[in-house]
Amino acid sequence: MPESRAVLEVDDVTIRFGGLTALDSVSFEIREGEILGLIGPNGAGKTTCFNVMTGVYQATSGQVRFDGRPLTKLKRHKITQLGIARTFQNIRLFKSMTVLENVMVGTDANSKVGFFDALFRLPRHRRTEAESLARAKEILEVVGIKARYDELASNLSYGDQRRLEIARAMATGPKLLCLDEPAAGFNPAEKQKLMELIRKVRDEGYTVLLIEHDMRLVMGVTDRIVVLEFGKKIAEGSPAEIRDNPAVIAAYLGVDEEDAS
Structure with missing residues (x-):
């Protein structure tokens, strides 16, 4: 091989x-x-x-x-x-955001949507947002914390916070x-x-x-x-x-x- x-x-x-x-x-x-x-x-x-x-x-x-x-x-x-995406020795999550929102930050890293698309919620923005949401939930399924998507990151156990950090890195594609x-x-x-x-x-x-x-x-x-x-x-x-x-x-x-x- x-x-x-x-x-x-x-x-x-x-x-x-x-x-x-x-x-x-x-x-x-x-x-x-x-x-x-x-x-x-x-x-x-x-x-x-x-x-x-x-x-x-x-x-x-x-x-x-x-x-x-x-x-x-x-x-x-x-x-x-x-x-190239990375995690850190010290967890660096947005603790006041939900689990899903943290992963969505990762999906936005490579977004091609422009300022006016987002400001006026043009069809391209809505389509991209729906795709990012679906992708974020898929990744949370992979790492095993999809059921907690609407909880604050600060409320997760230490182990699940590690999983969330990996999910956010994966979300950058x-x-x-x-x-x-x-x-x-x-x-x-x-x-x-x-x-x-x-x-x-x-x-x-x-x-x-x-x-x-x-x-x-x-x-x-x-x-x-x-x-x-x-x-x-x-x-x-x-x-x-x-x-x-x-x-x-x-x-x-x-x-x-x-x-x-």
Whole structure:
């Protein structure tokens, strides 16, 4: 079976903040239709790498390409419009809005409706609004919280707020969905449900990048894994290959590679 094309390419990316090198010549790719895990100990550079991909930081050198197009100097909303959506470690919902309204914010990200269409509620605006509403409800069905669509986001449980944040990101219509520590604060049962949700999201046609500390979750849900340590890529491969890699064992357990092998 032929290998899927690369949706996103991180090519020899280095980032320096003053005298600190946060990423050092990091390269990898994310292939269409896969779930890629990006892991590493605290301070490894995972979130920094994530932020370069989504336009929060600009690389000191190297390049990130999405669908073959360089993302250098693009604004974050432009990157979203190209097809990259993300969630955050700290939930960032509109707590005073309903569940459905939060997802509708996501569907509006790529709206082509003009100011006057909306102001005078012209047929194009009404049609687009109806399509967005239907799409938002479909996504809430996928993530399992459609029944709570008219509740305030602030009234949801922590786990359902995480699901809502994923739904809002999905609503932007991304080709690549980036999840930053989605299992933070979850108990084991919630983590199991999250694994099922991530697989379901991929089955809906999304390519997924997962940054996560929980090794059991990462090993159980990803197709491939990239491992960072101190800003450098130290390993890449299938979950089985990563599990048995001496450099990865050393990075997580704090032992020499020779002792880990």
